Amino acid sequence: MEFYRSHVLVCGGTPCVLEGCKGVRDALIAEVKRRGLDREVKVVETGCLGPCDLGPVIVVYPEGTLYQKVRVSDVPEIVEQHLLKGRVVTRLVGEAPQAGVVKYEEPTYLGVQERIVLRNCGVIDPESIEEYIARDGYRALAKCLTEMKPADVIEAVKKSGLVGRGGAAFPTGLKWSFTAKADADQKYILCNADEGEPGTFKDRLILEGDPHSILEGMAIAGYAVGADKGFIYVRGEYVLSIERLGKAIEQAKALGLLGSNIFGSGFSFDVEIRKGAGAYVCGEETGLIESIEGKRGEPRIKPPYPGTEGLYGKPTVVNNVETIANIPPILLNGPDWFRKFGTERCPGTKVFTLTGDINNKGLIEVPMGITLRRVIYEIGGGIPGGREFKMAQTGGTSGGCLPKELLDVPMDYFTLPEHGSALGSGALLIMDASHCIVDIAECFMRFFEHESCGKCTPCREGTARLHEIVAKIARGEGKPGDLELLDELGSVMQVSSLCGLGQAAPVPIKTMLKYFRDEFEAHINDRLCPTGTCGI
Amino acid sequence: MKTVEELERIRKQAQAMTRLREGKETTRIVVGMGTCGIAAGARETLSAIMDELAKRNIQDVVVTQTGCVGLCEQEPIVDVIKPGAAKVTYGKVTKEKARQIVASHIVNGQVVGEWVIASA
Numbered sequence A: 001m002e003f004y005r006s007h008v009l010v011c012g013g014t015p016c017v018l019e020g021c022k023g024v025r026d027a028l029i030a031e032v033k034r035r036g037l038d039r040e041v042k043v044v045e046t047g048c049l050g051p052c053d054l055g056p057v058i059v060v061y062p063e064g065t066l067y068q069k070v071r072v073s074d075v076p077e078i079v080e081q082h083l084l085k086g087r088v089v090t091r092l093v094g095e096a097p098q099a100g101v102v103k104y105e106e107p108t109y110l111g112v113q114e115r116i117v118l119r120n121c122g123v124i125d126p127e128s129i130e131e132y133i134a135r136d137g138y139r140a141l142a143k144c145l146t147e148m149k150p151a152d153v154i155e156a157v158k159k160s161g162l163v164g165r166g167g168a169a170f171p172t173g174l175k176w177s178f179t180a181k182a183d184a185d186q187k188y189i190l191c192n193a194d195e196g197e198p199g200t201f202k203d204r205l206i207l208e209g210d211p212h213s214i215l216e217g218m219a220i221a222g223y224a225v226g227a228d229k230g231f232i233y234v235r236g237e238y239v240l241s242i243e244r245l246g247k248a249i250e251q252a253k254a255l256g257l258l259g260s261n262i263f264g265s266g267f268s269f270d271v272e273i274r275k276g277a278g279a280y281v282c283g284e285e286t287g288l289i290e291s292i293e294g295k296r297g298e299p300r301i302k303p304p305y306p307g308t309e310g311l312y313g314k315p316t317v318v319n320n321v322e323t324i325a326n327i328p329p330i331l332l333n334g335p336d337w338f339r340k341f342g343t344e345r346c347p348g349t350k351v352f353t354l355t356g357d358i359n360n361k362g363l364i365e366v367p368m369g370i371t372l373r374r375v376i377y378e379i380g381g382g383i384p385g386g387r388e389f390k391m392a393q394t395g396g397t398s399g400g401c402l403p404k405e406l407l408d409v410p411m412d413y414f415t416l417p418e419h420g421s422a423l424g425s426g427a428l429l430i431m432d433a434s435h436c437i438v439d440i441a442e443c444f445m446r447f448f449e450h451e452s453c454g455k456c457t458p459c460r461e462g463t464a465r466l467h468e469i470v471a472k473i474a475r476g477e478g479k480p481g482d483l484e485l486l487d488e489l490g491s492v493m494q495v496s497s498l499c500g501l502g503q504a505a506p507v508p509i510k511t512m513l514k515y516f517r518d519e520f521e522a523h524i525n526d527r528l529c530p531t532g533t534c535g536i
Numbered sequence B: 001m002k003t004v005e006e007l008e009r010i011r012k013q014a015q016a017m018t019r020l021r022e023g024k025e026t027t028r029i030v031v032g033m034g035t036c037g038i039a040a041g042a043r044e045t046l047s048a049i050m051d052e053l054a055k056r057n058i059q060d061v062v063v064t065q066t067g068c069v070g071l072c073e074q075e076p077i078v079d080v081i082k083p084g085a086a087k088v089t090y091g092k093v094t095k096e097k098a099r100q101i102v103a104s105h106i107v108n109g110q111v112v113g114e115w116v117i118a119s120a
């Protein structure tokens, strides 16, 4: 039996890979061996540890010391000082929030962060099914298959209050119950890992850091609704996610945790990966289904909803990666446990990718209902240079914008819409006062014009006109009445577009008009860009 | 996988792989690895402890190092900290003594009184 006194975790998430973590890992392994420590110290590659902006990041256990921006040239010092002599190399510790790090003797160090979805991210080697199992992996599946009836599983998910994390916030248990009720010879579970929202990369890091949690969650969903086949639709650029998922599927099959007659229960489940080609609209569930069927990625007319008529016309559950990652802990610990986190109406946590004008960029998991102020100032370390906060964009382009008036509003799926905004998928883009609202709006509208699939008129024409009008305002060619026109056009699109793309495209414009109308007016009436961004 | 017991068995075995990262309270052995400690043979002491733990298949002990504590003439120094008990500090721990400490203090809960230099 191997016994190591120290584990060195090297973050192998994509942001850290880009910073050269592979070289650091190889250098660590070589140096540990050279110093004769290889039987005492184990080097493990993990998923994202959180502070992606400070990569490559490594953590040394049992102390739980997080080192940031580690270069190959730092490796001999870390090995000599820390691994041999037990002295922390303080110059590499820095200010990074020790997000994923479980501190020895200080398990409460996580502070305001709660880790349900990211429970294994940055803790285990994602390519080792044994490490996943060590941390209670596949126990929830075992419990469901041997102790619970499918209806009990759905009931537990309903009671947990989990709502979809893909943006639309539909209650997950209710969604499953539609598919469970549907009578069909074949049903499917689809995991939506298309993640097309600009600025969002949480699903990617969950898949890279803990792929087995997705397989387990999908198998549980399959058992609950009576589906024996699952597909994971992953964005094609997510090379590492695809690679690790592929390995995970093989390992699970080898141990019989996927395949036929799992735990001797008679239940069988298989998972396949499908790669997306990068169209934003293919993240929309029916566009995604068309794409898997090998057709052009255009949304279908709803109803019928996928729950009763989805992939190949069969009842299909479509869930987001983060939604699925919540499933095993909910089943293992029970719905009451889950409801201890977050708010009454919206239990659990939310994973965000924190980007933009913020000191600590990266991946965070916080209780649902936390305020933006706490995220920015307690976790994010504030805005660089102490500059003034202007707005945050939640959920990428399709979400809403949160001005400083909303800094203290609880961020959950139901409260933000009451203020005309939305929580969306999980991007949290912070912008300081140096940015021009009209410029940002122009950028967003360009995105929607480009991504509209063109199937329905309100969106195909509407996104083009929204962009055109905003671009004119930015050039100093706006006319009186433009703002009213934007508003009216937006309202028409919201009620008449076929899918969520066209329905959500006007949301950022509408919230910006609500909270920053004076800036638009300055561009139109005074031909002036208050921040000096637009060249007028 | 045909049974839940099978999963349990893998889980128990695999837990040793991740236990170090759980931050749970367990017995800790701390070896002084300052320059003086290393000069006095702390490296061999540490290896002996590791070897003895592995041989006995003891998984729930954390072994760490620390720097010089200012008792250079007592090196190699080894602390044993059991949850809920006072810290016991041993001095001049050769590799033979180290194995003995694992056997009696860690396994049997018997402090090796004659080598203790401090207890707090």
Ligand SMILES: Cc1cc2nc3c(=O)[nH]c(=O)nc-3n(C[C@H](O)[C@H](O)[C@H](O)COP(=O)(O)O)c2cc1C
Residues within 6 Å of the ligand: A163, A164, A165, A166, A167, A168, A169, A170, A172, A192, A193, A194, A195, A196, A197, A280, A281, A282, A283, A284, A285, A286, A318, A319, A320, A321, A323, A324, A499, A500, A501
């Ligand atoms: C244009 C558009 C893009 C979308 N992109 C995604 C996506 O990338 N990932 C995702 O999970 N959901 C996306 N959705 C939402 C899905 O249609 C669907 O609601 C979601 O996958 C359901 O999962 P959930 O209930 O677990 O949230 C998108 C919706 C629209 C309208």
Ligand code: SF4
Residues within 6 Å of the ligand: A281, A298, A299, A451, A452, A453, A454, A455, A456, A457, A459, A460, A497, A498, A499, A500, A501, A502, A503
């Ligand atoms: S709303 Fe836009 S993206 Fe959706 S179907 Fe219509 S044209 Fe296509």
Ligand code: FES
Residues within 6 Å of the ligand: A011, A012, A013, A014, A015, A016, A017, A047, A048, A049, A050, A051, A052, A053, A055, A057, A362, A363
């Ligand atoms: S990818 Fe390394 S910290 Fe996020």
Ligand code: FES
Residues within 6 Å of the ligand: A457, A461
């Ligand atoms: S001409 Fe085609 S939508 Fe107006």
